[in-house]
Amino acid sequence: MAESGTKLRTILRSATLYLGLLALFVAGAALSPQFLTMDNQRDVLWQVSGNGILAIGMTLVILTAGIDLSVGSLLSLCSVVCAMLLMQRKWTHATMVAVPAFAAGCGALAAWLTWRLWPGQGGRIVRRAGITGIGLAAIALAAMWAASRVPHGFGVIGVLLLVPPVGLLLGLISGAIIAKGKLQPFIVTLAMMVSAVGLAKYIAGQGGRVHPIYTGDITTEAVAPESFKLLASNITVFGKDLIPVPGLFFAGSALLAALLLSQLRIGRYIYAVGGNEETARLSGINTDRIKMLVYSISGVLCAVAAVLYCAQYEQGKADAGFTRELDAIAAVVIGGTSLMGGRGGVGGTIVGVFIFGYLGNILNLRGVSTEFQSILKGFIIVLAVLLQEGILARWIGDTVRRLRRATA
Amino acid sequence: MATETHNRPVIADAGPPLLRMCDVRKAFGNVEVLHGVTLDVRPGEIHALVGENGAGKSTLMKILAGVYTDWTGLMEIGGQPARFHSPRDAEDGRVAIIHQELALVPYLSVAENMFLGREPLTRWHTVDHGRMRADARKLLTQLAPSIDVSRPVAEYPVSIQQLIEIGKALSRNARILILDEPTSALSDTEAGRLFDILRELKAQGAGLIYISHKMEEIYALADRITVLRDGEYVGCRPASELDRDELIHWMVGRQIEQLFPKHVSQPGRELLRVEHLSLTPAGAGRKLVDDVSLCVRAGEVVGIGGLMGSGASELLGSIFGQYGRRPTGTLHVDGKPFVPASPLHGIDAGIAFVTNDRKATGLVLSMSVLRNMTLASLKRAAPRGRLSGGFERTLAEPLSRELSLKAPSLHAPITSLSGGNQQKVILAKWLMTQPMLLLLDEPTRGIDVGAKADIYELMNRWTAAGLGILLITSELPELLAMSDRIVVMAHGRLTAELSRKEATQERVMAAAV
Numbered sequence: 001m002a003e004s005g006t007k008l009r010t011i012l013r014s015a016t017l018y019l020g021l022l023a024l025f026v027a028g029a030a031l032s033p034q035f036l037t038m039d040n041q042r043d044v045l046w047q048v049s050g051n052g053i054l055a056i057g058m059t060l061v062i063l064t065a066g067i068d069l070s071v072g073s074l075l076s077l078c079s080v081v082c083a084m085l086l087m088q089r090k091w092t093h094a095t096m097v098a099v100p101a102f103a104a105g106c107g108a109l110a111a112w113l114t115w116r117l118w119p120g121q122g123g124r125i126v127r128r129a130g131i132t133g134i135g136l137a138a139i140a141l142a143a144m145w146a147a148s149r150v151p152h153g154f155g156v157i158g159v160l161l162l163v164p165p166v167g168l169l170l171g172l173i174s175g176a177i178i179a180k181g182k183l184q185p186f187i188v189t190l191a192m193m194v195s196a197v198g199l200a201k202y203i204a205g206q207g208g209r210v211h212p213i214y215t216g217d218i219t220t221e222a223v224a225p226e227s228f229k230l231l232a233s234n235i236t237v238f239g240k241d242l243i244p245v246p247g248l249f250f251a252g253s254a255l256l257a258a259l260l261l262s263q264l265r266i267g268r269y270i271y272a273v274g275g276n277e278e279t280a281r282l283s284g285i286n287t288d289r290i291k292m293l294v295y296s297i298s299g300v301l302c303a304v305a306a307v308l309y310c311a312q313y314e315q316g317k318a319d320a321g322f323t324r325e326l327d328a329i330a331a332v333v334i335g336g337t338s339l340m341g342g343r344g345g346v347g348g349t350i351v352g353v354f355i356f357g358y359l360g361n362i363l364n365l366r367g368v369s370t371e372f373q374s375i376l377k378g379f380i381i382v383l384a385v386l387l388q389e390g391i392l393a394r395w396i397g398d399t400v401r402r403l404r405r406a407t408a
Numbered sequence: 409m410a411t412e413t414h415n416r417p418v419i420a421d422a423g424p425p426l427l428r429m430c431d432v433r434k435a436f437g438n439v440e441v442l443h444g445v446t447l448d449v450r451p452g453e454i455h456a457l458v459g460e461n462g463a464g465k466s467t468l469m470k471i472l473a474g475v476y477t478d479w480t481g482l483m484e485i486g487g488q489p490a491r492f493h494s495p496r497d498a499e500d501g502r503v504a505i506i507h508q509e510l511a512l513v514p515y516l517s518v519a520e521n522m523f524l525g526r527e528p529l530t531r532w533h534t535v536d537h538g539r540m541r542a543d544a545r546k547l548l549t550q551l552a553p554s555i556d557v558s559r560p561v562a563e564y565p566v567s568i569q570q571l572i573e574i575g576k577a578l579s580r581n582a583r584i585l586i587l588d589e590p591t592s593a594l595s596d597t598e599a600g601r602l603f604d605i606l607r608e609l610k611a612q613g614a615g616l617i618y619i620s621h622k623m624e625e626i627y628a629l630a631d632r633i634t635v636l637r638d639g640e641y642v643g644c645r646p647a648s649e650l651d652r653d654e655l656i657h658w659m660v661g662r663q664i665e666q667l668f669p670k671h672v673s674q675p676g677r678e679l680l681r682v683e684h685l686s687l688t689p690a691g692a693g694r695k696l697v698d699d700v701s702l703c704v705r706a707g708e709v710v711g712i713g714g715l716m717g718s719g720a721s722e723l724l725g726s727i728f729g730q731y732g733r734r735p736t737g738t739l740h741v742d743g744k745p746f747v748p749a750s751p752l753h754g755i756d757a758g759i760a761f762v763t764n765d766r767k768a769t770g771l772v773l774s775m776s777v778l779r780n781m782t783l784a785s786l787k788r789a790a791p792r793g794r795l796s797g798g799f800e801r802t803l804a805e806p807l808s809r810e811l812s813l814k815a816p817s818l819h820a821p822i823t824s825l826s827g828g829n830q831q832k833v834i835l836a837k838w839l840m841t842q843p844m845l846l847l848l849d850e851p852t853r854g855i856d857v858g859a860k861a862d863i864y865e866l867m868n869r870w871t872a873a874g875l876g877i878l879l880i881t882s883e884l885p886e887l888l889a890m891s892d893r894i895v896v897m898a899h900g901r902l903t904a905e906l907s908r909k910e911a912t913q914e915r916v917m918a919a920a921v
Contacts, residue, residue, distance in 0.1 A: 265786045265793045272783055275772035282730060282761060282769055283784040283837070284752040342774035 016387050017336055017351050024358045032365040040361065042234065042244060046312075048357035049246035052350070053305040054328040055335075056250075056257045057298030059349045062332050063261075064291055065274040065341025066185035068298045070174060071328055073196035074167050075321030078306030080204045082163045083211035083316025085154040086224035093203040098162040099146040105165035106142035111135030155225045159310075164303040170196060171299020175292035189295075193325070200318035208318035213310060231311035246308045253301055258346040270294060274341025330377070331356050334384040355384065424487035426451045426615035427472070427503075427584050432481035434467055441467055444481070445641045447634055449584065449615040454606060456618045456630035456647070460659055460828075460856030464639040465619055469586050472617075473505040474498030485584070504577030505586040512569055514562035519544035521561050522576045547575045551605055567598035574605065585609065586617045591625060592854060595715040596917070603629055621856065622883070623652060637661055660858045668889030669861070671868045672908070675892065676706035678743065679845050679876040680727070680759075685737035687719075687726045696722040697735070698900035704845060704876040709867065711891025712880045713916040719900035720880045721764055724847040727878075728761040729754040742844065755784060760838035764849040764880070770834045771822055778804050778818040780833050785840040807836040812862060828859025835866065846870065849880045864890060884913045896920050 028035040054071050061068045084094035114134045118127060149158060174192045178185050201208030213224040234241035235248070261267035272280040273290045281287045302321075310316050335352030337344025359380060363373045386392040427449040434442040442464050449455045459465050470476045472483075474492030483490050485501055492498040498505075512521045519541045520527075528536045528543065544557040551571045561569060570590055577585055587606070591599040606616055606629065620626055626633065626647070633650055635642040635658040642658045650658075680703060687697040696719045704710050712720045726735040729748030739746045741757045748754050754761065763769040771780050782789065782800045789799060804818055811832045815825055822830060831851065838846065848867075852860045867877060867890060881887045887894060894911045896904040896919035904919035 263795055265790050265795055268779065268783075268786060268795060271775065271779075272772050275774040276768075278769045279772050280783070282728075282751050282763065284750075284755040284787060285783075286750075286752065338774075342772065 017334075017348060017384075020384065020387065021351050021355050021358070024355060024362070028358055028362045028365075031362055034365055035362065038240065038242070040365070042242065044354075044357050044361045045247040045250075046244045047360065048353050049244065049250040050305045050308060050312075051324070051327045051331060051356065052250040052353040053253050053301050053308070054324060055331040055349050055353050056253045056346060057294075057301035058325075058328040058332045059335070059337055059344065059346055060257060060261075060270060060294040061185070061298050062329075062337050062339060063270050063274045063341060063344060064294050065277070065339075066178065066291065066294065067189060067329070067339070068171075068174070068295060069186065069189040069325050070170070070192035070196055071298060071302050072321035072324035072326075073193040073200065074170055074299055074302035075306045075309065075324055076318050077170070077196045077200035077203070078163050078167050078303040079309050079316035079320040080200050080211060080318055081166055081316070082159050082307050082310045083213050083224075084203070085159050085162060086213050086228055086310070087153070087211065087222060089151055089153045089222055091150055093205070095146075095150050097203065098166055099143060099150070101165035101169045102146050102162045103139045103143035105168060107135045107139035110138030153222065153225070155227050156230055159228070159307055160304075163307050164300045167299035167301070167303030167306070168296050169299070171296040171302070172292055174299075175295030178295065179288035179291040197318060204316075204318050210315055210317040212315040214314050228311060231308055232314075246312065249304060249308060253304065254346055254350055257297075261345060266290070266293065271342055274343075276342070327356065330381050334381060336388050352384075355380070424484075425449060426453075426486060428482070428484040429468070429472065430482040430484075432468065432471060432479055432483070434471060434476060434479040440639070442471075442479070442639045445636060445639070446644075447617075447641075448644075449617060451583075451613045451615055452610055453631045454610050454616045454618055454629050456620065456626045456633045457636070458620075458626060458633055458655065458659060459636035459642075460826075460858055463636040463659075463856075465636055466588070467639075468636070469505060469588065469617070469619070472498065472503055472584075473586065474501075474503075499580050499582075502581055502583040503586070504580060504582035504584070505588065506570065506573045506577065506590060507588055512561045512572065515560050517558050518548075518555060518561055518564075518572055519557040521572060522547065522557075522579050524576075526580075543579070544575070547579050548572070550608070551575050551578075565598075566593045567595070567602070570594070570602065571605070574609075582614070584615045584617065586619070588619045589621070589854065590618075591620070591622065593716070595717075597715075597921075599625070621854065623655070624885075626655075627652070635659055656857055659856070668864055668886065669868065670864070670889050671872065672892060673707045673871050675708040676874060678703055678705050679741065680704040680878070681740040682723075682727065683738045683740075685723065685726055685735055685739070687722055687731060687735040689722070689731065689734065695900050697726055700737075700897070700900075700902050702895055702902065702905075704878050706844070706874045706876050707871045708892040709871060709877040709879055709890055711887045711894045712878065712897055713884070713887050713894055714880075714897040714920050716882070717899075718897040718920065720897045721849050722900075723897070724761060724849055724878060724880065727754070728759055728847055730761070752787075755841050755843075758842070758844040759847065760784075760841055760843035760845070761847045762834055762838055762849060762851055764853060766827070766830055766834065766854075771830060773823055775822060776819050777808075777813075777815050777822050777825065777833055780822050781807070781818075781837045781840060784837050788841070803840055804836065807839055808832075810839075811836055811866065826856070826859075828855035828862070831855050831859065831863070835863070844875055846875055846877045848877060850882065851879070852881070852883070852886065884916060887911075887916065888913065 034040050054075070058068055058071060081094045081098050084092055085098060088094070111131050111134060114131045118130065146162065154162060170192065174189050177183060178188045204211065213228070215223070231245050233245055235243040235245065237243060261270065269280065269285050269290050272283070272285060273287050277287055306320070309320055331352040332349050333339065333352070334355055335344065335348030335350070337348055356377070359377065360373060363376065425448040427447070429445065429447045431444045431446065432442055433440060433444055445464065445468055447457070447468065457465050467476065471479050474495045474497045477493050490501055492501060513524065516524070522544045523540050528539045530536045541557050548555055548557065551574060552568055555564065555568060561572060564572070574585070590602060594602065610616060618629060630647045632644060632646050633655065634644040635655065637659060682703065683701045685697055685700045686695050688695050698719070700723055702710065712723070714720050725731055727739065727748060729751045733747070733749050739748065741759065746757050767773060772783065778800055781804045785803065786795070789803060801818065808815070808818065813832045813836065814829050822833060825833065835851070852863055871877060879890060888911050891911070892908055894906045894916065895902055896906070896916055898920050904915070906915060
């Protein structure tokens with residue numbers, strides 16, 4: 001009996017979230033005739049995709065009872081790196097960061113694949129030597145390939161290969177300090193947030209100048225290849241520009257994260273670490289590795305969002321991701337993932353992202369100023385959490401009961 | 409002790425009872441959990457409230473303490489009808505509850521804790537620290553005279569903190585004191601001191617409601633016993649007229665033939681050999697485990713006796729890999745040398761470790777029953793990392809049958825289960841790893857008699873199947889009854905090794921202090 005009660009409550013709670021989104025949708029349709037148009041819906045998807053990708057990584061981190069304050073800064077840093085890789089045809093600070101990160105990433109990937117796929121035979125020493133050898137070979141090959149590409153500049157595929165390892169590396173550093181140093185995620189990622197912005201400005205040069213990728217200084221710099229515009233285009237379905245490419249990236253990362261959480265052992269471990277770290281550790285789970293993994297994933301997703309940012313705004317700059325971590329955290333929290341860890345998931349986060357997106361969109365359509373939008377968003381965050389925790393319902397119930405008692 | 413109990417004079421019915429609760433009913437939603445419960449407490453009485461987990465004791469006490477307000481029935485305090493709408497109300501009605509988990513603010517001083525929310529003020533409406541300290545000192549003169557009231561509470565052990573809580577209750581002029589399992593974190597000496605204080609309060613005319621699972625305590629302290637079962641009032645009788653067997657019968661509604669159904673089996677090969685194991689944890693100045701050697705053979709239960717802080721829990725943790733490579737000494741598991749570098753190594757070597765704190769280190773409270781059960785076995789059951797198909801159910805169902813687990817469903821949240829069933833989930837989780845050596849640290853702490861009997865029965869079954877068990881328990885009757893051999897630890901060292909025949913409560917205690 002007690003169980004059906006809690007079950008009903010959980011269903012109601014998750015339903016609150018979807019009902020909230022539905023209510024917002026209906027309100028939008030009522031308030032503005034443009035709201036329901038295909039173009040407007042596509043615009044919303046455009047706008048939410050970047051925050052959505054960051055929020056997916058943030059969800060994984062928060063599920064482990066952590067927090068990643070560095071996502072905005074990593075986005076800034078990666079946007080600068082991405083812009084410079086696209087424009088420059090020579091060794092710069094950007095290539096000096098991205099090429100080694102890419103090589104290291106390839107090496108680690110190759111070593112890991114060998115470790116997973118190598119059948120048991122051959123003995124420990126041979127196996128270790130093999131894994132190390134293959135890893136080193138992959139590093140050398142990747143470094144040679146990337147270095148050979150530097151004089152020609154990088155295109156879409158180039159940046160999609162070279163920028164994510166930068167995010168991965170910085171996320172891994174945060175994660176490793178949190179796990180091995182047993183430090184508070186808040187403090188470690190705060191430090192990373194500060195340092196990454198500094199690094200972004202240093203790489204950008206001249207105190208953090210903006211790198212517009214199509215209108216760069218023509219005399220000294222080339223511009224980004226036209227092919228890069230693909231990332232900022234819509235895919236045409238039935239003769240209409242229907243699906244923005246960033247939306248596909250958002251959907252893809254959400255899908256992968258959802259599969260990770262529900263279908264893989266690692267996903268279960270993420271929940272366990274957030275639910276009770278000591279229990280998880282005593283159950284034989286390598287909790288350090290799980291923590292390093294989630295911050296690394298968050299870092300990679302920051303880099304992906306950064307590449308899309310470059311494509312959409314046609315520039316890279318050291319303050320591109322300023323306060324973006326807060327939007328991501330807000331979306332995750334609205335989506336019902338507990339900041340205490342262990343509860344929540346990607347589904348809620350997607351809804352949270354869209355609630356945020358639709359709200360901004362409706363207010364824009366109604367011509368509400370951005371200042372006022374900000375104020376309202378703060379209210380919405382509190383309201384959403386109150387609704388989900390069932391606190392608002394309790395308040396209302398209590399008030400009704402009190403009024404009834406007073407009248408009786 | 410028994411004769412003393414029987415000679416206790418039963419207080420005559422004089423004047424109105426301090427507390428009377430009559431036909432109390434309470435429902436959560438549509439589910440009624442208290443079906444007309446009655447309780448009366450007289451001044452100068454220790455009244456034991458007894459029942460299995462889920463019997464409704466806590467619910468009743470929360471009503472009395474003003475936590476639950478939507479109930480029906482009658483409540484009188486000192487003959488006057490009373491109804492509390494908040495915990496604050498209950499305090500004003502001079503009811504105080506001392507919770508199992510203490511409710512003190514660790515970094516505030518003793519005095520600040522005692523007067524939290526009702527600090528004495530100066531003329532300028534600032535806190536009058538001088539008077540607060542003086543008042544606190546006065547209140548604690550009897551309870552804990554040696555205490556410095558300006559020190560933070562966190563500097564004192566749990567036993568002293570409990571006395572501070574009692575002092576806090578007295579500062580609010582409480583006449584009815586509810587003690588919920590107050591000795592669960594105390595050593596026997598500390599508990600003895602607490603009992604003296606409770607008897608003193610009783611002599612001063614307070615009414616004490618004492619909730620406990622420990623029979624010895626109930627019979628040592630209580631004047632009368634009220635028993636609840638499944639939200640029903642079973643009965644109330646003077647302790648001297650209700651013998652132990654009948655009390656258990658009242659509690660579980662069935663006769664438990666034998667509380668400790670121990671089968672002694674023939675020990676087999678050596679499963680665990682520990683030689684000169686020592687542990688100095690990071691930051692600790694002294695060794696918590698000091699040069700301990702012992703062995704466990706297949707099919708036997710080796711019991712470890714000792715007081716709180718004896719180092720027994722740390723010994724088990726060291727064997728399992730909880731402390732990584734920190735412990736020194738040598739271990740052999742099943743004849744092979746073993747270095748417990750991490751819990752995963754312990755699990756792979758066939759060791760299972762049931763810790764003494766279900767909530768903090770045993771369960772993931774945000775997960776379902778099923779997910780808690782499979783947590784330690786996923787690596788083995790899903791080596792490729794995919795959690796597809798129903799393999800978790802397939803693993804869990806036979807075990808939950810074997811352990812006669814009572815859960816609404818395997819997908820129910822773990823928090824919806826009673827303490828005894830939560831403990832069974834932990835046991836199932838470890839059995840699923842197919843261990844040969846079970847390290848059990850207080851496996852029956854805070855669970856009801858029925859579940860205890862189930863767990864003892866299971867231990868017999870496991871030893872019969874050839875498992876070895878290393879058991880820590882602070883309950884001496886349990887230790888003596890369930891162990892084939894007993895070792896006693898004090899201050900990290902082994903102080904005695906006794907065979908089943910040699911062991912008596914006195915000998916174990918003598919070695920433990």
